[in-house]
Amino acid sequence: MFQLSATPQSALADDPVHIHVTGLPPSRVVTLKASLKDEKGNLFRSMAFYRANEVGEVDLEQAPAFGGDYMGVHPMGLFWSLKPERPFRRLLKQDVMNSPFWVTLDLYDSICFQDSATIQPKASQTVQRWFSGPGVQRKQIREGRVRGGLFLPPGEGPFPGVIDLFGGIGGLIEFRASLLASHGFAVLALAYFAYEDLPDKLQEVDLGYFEEAANLLLAHPKIQRPGIGVISVCKGAEIGLAMACYLKQVVATVCINGINASFEIPLRYGDLVVTPIRSAQERLQVHVSGAVRIRHCKGDPRDELHQQSVLPVEKARGWILFIVGESDECLDSKAYDEQAVDQLRSHGRSSGRMLAYPGAGHLLEPPYAPLCFASWNPGISRPLLWGGDPAAHAAAQEHAWGEIQQFFRQHLIKTRSKL
Template structure:
């Protein structure tokens, strides 16, 4: 009697799942498949081929995959190797509070290459992957100009407060904020274009909007004083770095694959206007999938003519953690982080640190999340290449998630007056 178990059957998405099979014939070749549908009904699947032990058992903590979407011992490989059935789709969770992703695990007693459902699997299990805990509270934010969603952990607090910024995807992206709230942070997922009554397209970055959001967060009675953290990726990381440089409310900043200078749109803050470094559309390249690579598209912040656009990282009051995918195919994020660290050192500052991940691409997400190598992007006629290779990217996501939480717990400490 074949038995497939996956424990825990219901858990937060950053928790590993232990997959085991028992009751197999000795040394039986089997296929394990995972499948999930997103909220639009798009299908994502993965499969791997394994050989049972002499005792007719299979434990993914110990057994190597012999082929399929990955090879070797990877206990969570079926999760992070999920691939979209439709090219260039990106797996994203919108409703983070009310429903999980339901991932179906199927066992076949052969090397199974047909589509899911064409043959009845010998055993199946469904696991629920949640993006928040039931005790977390989500509060819609529409105050002054600020638009977003605030996620509050259970209890009285005060909690370390974070602002969470995504990039060119626009809209309101909540899955990282909701999960961080389940881990004890109060997080404002902040929209800044293409949401509600905000501008439909990003034409300039008004830093006073982000300052308003920071002050709104700090004014909340459950938010720890005196400063907040910022977690940010891509265009959001460019804005996050600017917040670290100019806003006194920001005490610690995580920049995931961002820039050290202003690109594409001007940045305004009070009387200051920073014009963007020119870009070179003629340097864009198509890969063999027909997706667009922007890695060489931007001008170089080291050029003398571009110095006016470089962010003054030496003015940042708190520490900055740069999380960098070495295979980022969207921007030259490693070079930008190195430039920022050089600038800090020249000013006698040691407040910057870089975590460099070989094989990781641009979209470093939650642990065990599928690599999105290329996907459609807002306002573009072609999909964009983000980069990354599955094993290295998965390792980066798992390690970085722990480092991000440690960084904020270390540097967002209460003021003496509240101790």
């Protein structure tokens, strides 16, 4: 009798799941499939082919897939290889508090491709992937100009405080903040355009808004003082780096695939205005998929013409962790972050460190999230190419997630460490 087990059946989205098949004839070839629908009804699917061992078992912690969406031993491969049925869709959890993603796992006792809808699986299991742990609380933030969602771990605290920034997609994205809160951090997922009464489009980066958010977070009775952290990606990473440079409240900053200069729109902080580097639209490249590669449209901050746009990272009071996907097709983020680290060192500072991941793309997210190779972005007529190899990207996400938490624990709990 074929049996398919997946444990735990209900867990956080960044927890691994152990998938195990028993009751097979020895050496039987089987297909395992995974599927889920997001909150908009978009379908994501994956599959892999396995061969049972001599006792009729397939244990994904040990057994190599020999085909399908990945090959080799990848215990969570069915999760990180999920692909959208309709192209250019990104898997994003919207409601992080009240509902999980439901992932259905199906077992077939032969090679079975995705379009074999008439064949019934021999066994099935459904697992729940939650984005907030027991006791995590969410508070809607509408104070002064600041808009966002504050996630607090269970308990009295005080907790290390973190501001979470995403990029050009706009709106309020909370899945990373809620997961970090599930691991003991108090996290403000901060919107800065295209949300409620904030501007529909980002015309300038007003650093005063982000300083207001930092002060609001530090004033909360459950937030540990004297400083906070920032986790940021893409345009958010550019802003996060600027926060590290100019705001004394920020003592630990994670910049994921960002740039070391003001880009495309001006940065303002009081009377200070940082002139942006403009993109070269004529360098746009169209990938065979139809998505646009904009990696080569960015100006080089090392160019003398752009020196006034480079962020003064040597002024940062805290620690900075740069995380880079070397197959990022949106930004040459490795080159930008190498420049930032060199700039720190040239001023005698050792407070910046870079983690570079070969094969990883632009959208590095918490573990087991599927690679989004390209997707639609608001206000752009073509999908944007993000890049990345699925297996390498998945390995990068898993490693970086642990490094991010360790970095914040080290530098937020010991904020008085000397640079």
